[in-house]
Amino acid sequence: AETHYHEFVIQATPVKRLCRTHSTITVNGQFPGPTLEVRDGDSLVIKAINQARYNITLHWHGVRQLRNPWADGPVYVTQCPIQPGATYTYRFTIQNQEGTLWWHAHSQWLRATVYGALIIYPRLGKPYPFPMPKREFPVLLGEWWDRNPMDVLKLALFTGAAPNVSDAYTINGQPGDLYRCSSKETTVFPVGAGETILLRIINAALEQELFFSVANHMLTVVAADAAYTKPFTTNVIMISPGQTTNVLLTANQAPGRYYMAARAYQTAQNAAFDNTTTTAILQYKSAPCGGKKGQPASTPILPSLPAFNDTATATAFTAQFRSPWKVKVPLQVDENLFFTVGLGLINCSRPSPRCQGPNGTRFTTSINNVSFVLPRANSLMQAYYQNMPGVFTTDFPPSPPIKFDYTGNVSRGLWQPVKATKLYKLKYGSQVQIVMQDTSIVTTEDHPMHLHGYQFAVVGMGFGNFDARRDTPKFNLVDPPMRNTIGTPPGGWVAIRFVADNPGVWLMHCHLDSHLIWGLAMSFLVENGVGELQTVQPPPLDLPRC
Ligand code: C2O
Structure with a gap:
């Protein structure tokens, strides 16, 4: 097993989204933050250096932290905040967990922009319980506000009303080309024709459950929250904030460009929410990305996503989850x-x-x-x-x-x-x-x-x-x-x-x-x-x- 050392400098960074540049709290200037890649059994040593003007803590969402609550991170629960100018080193070991987890700030609303993927590969020599995918991609779903999310929160806390809804959803930090000033930076996932790839989907949105789908392609769910699942195939997934879902996708369609898209699943009646759609592009390598020379790129087709209030689809999806094998469940309850x-x-x-x-x-x-x-x-x-x-x-x-x-x-x-x-x-x-x-x-x-x-x-x-x-x-x-x-x-x-x-x-x-x-x-x-x-x-x- 290895030990991975990282420095996470928490700092204000100019980030341009939706035509405007905002001073955004990031880790190491990156938004979303760095992806951590480890194997089961490895240890992490992450020195968090707070150069921002807010108190902050970091949480490793889903890591069990056995006997080690000190590294868990929720503010005022397991630790006091890291104050501006201060540092704290999170030290923990992954013990019998593999799959996709993530990390995020766990104080006030800083996790709006302070988050990243935590990928745990199996121990060396241990295969996945499914055929090895050709490529793997983290797919972080998030929300973006035109205003400082901390101000949105402050206003909500002061007025006692619901907070302003976000101005865009994002995939790997990018709203995608259905939003203003966003098409050039749309996230692109390259794939070879015939390849099977693994998407590690993470819902990092603050306030919104999301439907996610890829045009013309089926998704085979193989894991969720760092636990394998009995594989099942679907054309749409519903994912709640905090959850992760690993899906396999086989590029078995005509070489071209296909949208992957996410949009709200909203169950509270009369609640305001953002009804827009974020997109990224699944790009077959054999398809020319800009179309033929001098021609505009072909417009990808959008997947059809369920209506925002389609509880039946969301429920039917969630009901399909099983462990792939018998698991230890307490049979008696104390x-x-x-x-x-x-x-x-x-x-x-x-x-x-x-x-x-x-x-x-x-x-x-x-x-x-x-x-x-x-x-x-x-x-x-x-x-x-x-x-x-x-x-x-x-x-x-x-x-x-x-x-x-x-x-x-x-x-x-x-x-x-x-x-x-x-x-x-x-x-x-x-x-x-x-x-x-x-x-x-x-x-x-x-x-x-x-x-x-x-x-x-x-x-x-x-x-x-x-x-x-x-x-x-x-x-x-x-x-x-x-x-x-x-x-x-x-x-x-x-x-x-x-x-x-x-x-x-x-x-x-x-x-x-x-x-x-x-x-x-x-x-x-x-x-x-x-x-x-x-x-x-x-x-x-x-x-x-x-
Ligand atoms: Cu208490 Cu993902 O957090």
């Missing part, structure tokens, strides 16, 4: 948790510039009616490790305090979340089930839920209210997909299981960033087990102080 996830509104007693949400309210989000509040003077992990009192409590409710029809016509007067920093304690090795239930308090919505430090089995999913007696017997405990991010269907529920074998404080949250900042998050405190191998490692000496 901790049976039921979490409501959803949007809420805080009533404002009088009109105020801070209450510009629907009908003069402010948006909020919660899990079990607790809207997660981050500490400011410490990280939860440091507070726990050093036995600091008063930073958090461990009374996170295992199910919501009010029982009713979550997806029915309910009065939101019943649903006023409390703001608190509550953790849920898990004994080392306990077998955990969480059913996450979307609510319709404001509107139903697909919430991509991400758990740090773990990969979980997605054992069940459905619409309406979860009914344990009816739904539990139907769980897939044989070959469920293993993931780190899964959408709670709009007006539905999803059930996951995992063994709490990674001690530390681990954040779980909605990967739609406005929902995260409004409080759709909670943290688990997984206690140490017995002996060194079940105990959190000591913190690194350069761990930032608040």
Whole structure:
């Protein structure tokens, strides 16, 4: 196994998109940031040097960080921010994971531009469980704002309204040629006729689930979130923020230029969103890129993408995921948790510039009616490790305090979340089930839920209210997909299981960033087990102080 050393200089860089140049926070001047390529078993040493004017942290999304929460990165959860002018070195090892993951900033809205791919190849000599592709490409889907995303966030936090929607979606940082001033820089993926290539698709968008498709070409899904899947073929994928999907594509069409495109999958009714399409070009090498000499390049054809509200297609796609083999799923459950996830509104007693949400309210989000509040003077992990009192409590409710029809016509007067920093304690090795239930308090919505430090089995999913007696017997405990991010269907529920074998404080949250900042998050405190191998490692000496 190798150790890979990198310096990540976080800095403001002029970046031109949509006809205008913006001062953009980047890593090493690159947008998207550098692609990390490692093998399973390798170690990474990444020195983050903050030369920007914002506090920042970096997160290695999906890396399990066994016994090593200090390298996980969510701000005020496992570390204090790296302040302007400061540095922090993330040190971690990939342990029995392979596939596509990614990294991103995990403080405020900096991940809008601070992100990149993390590619984990199998150990030396170990093949993929599918024929070796001829080429591989990371395909990072993102969002671009004409304004500084940090200002968009600040305004939303101040007014209590939804943030401004983005001005473009992007593929590898480029909006593509359907947007103004973008055609020259459109991302091009070269392919030889007859070749099979692997696309490592990552949804790095802040706020948007996306449909993705390539004109005239079928996609064979072979992995997601750094776990292999039983291969299945589709012409369109749906991918939630945080998720990765590896697909094989065979260039078996007439040599030419074909668009690959991504567009919103939007489930919240009446919510504003960007309805535009980002494109890149799949370019057969044998097809002349500029057409014949002196002739304009042929215009590629667009794939047909589902309508923005096509929940049926999105659901049918997600339902096809299986592990390619039997996986270890807890059959018995020690901790049976039921979490409501959803949007809420805080009533404002009088009109105020801070209450510009629907009908003069402010948006909020919660899990079990607790809207997660981050500490400011410490990280939860440091507070726990050093036995600091008063930073958090461990009374996170295992199910919501009010029982009713979550997806029915309910009065939101019943649903006023409390703001608190509550953790849920898990004994080392306990077998955990969480059913996450979307609510319709404001509107139903697909919430991509991400758990740090773990990969979980997605054992069940459905619409309406979860009914344990009816739904539990139907769980897939044989070959469920293993993931780190899964959408709670709009007006539905999803059930996951995992063994709490990674001690530390681990954040779980909605990967739609406005929902995260409004409080759709909670943290688990997984206690140490017995002996060194079940105990959190000591913190690194350069761990930032608040
Ligand atoms: Cu990809 Cu908590 O994040």
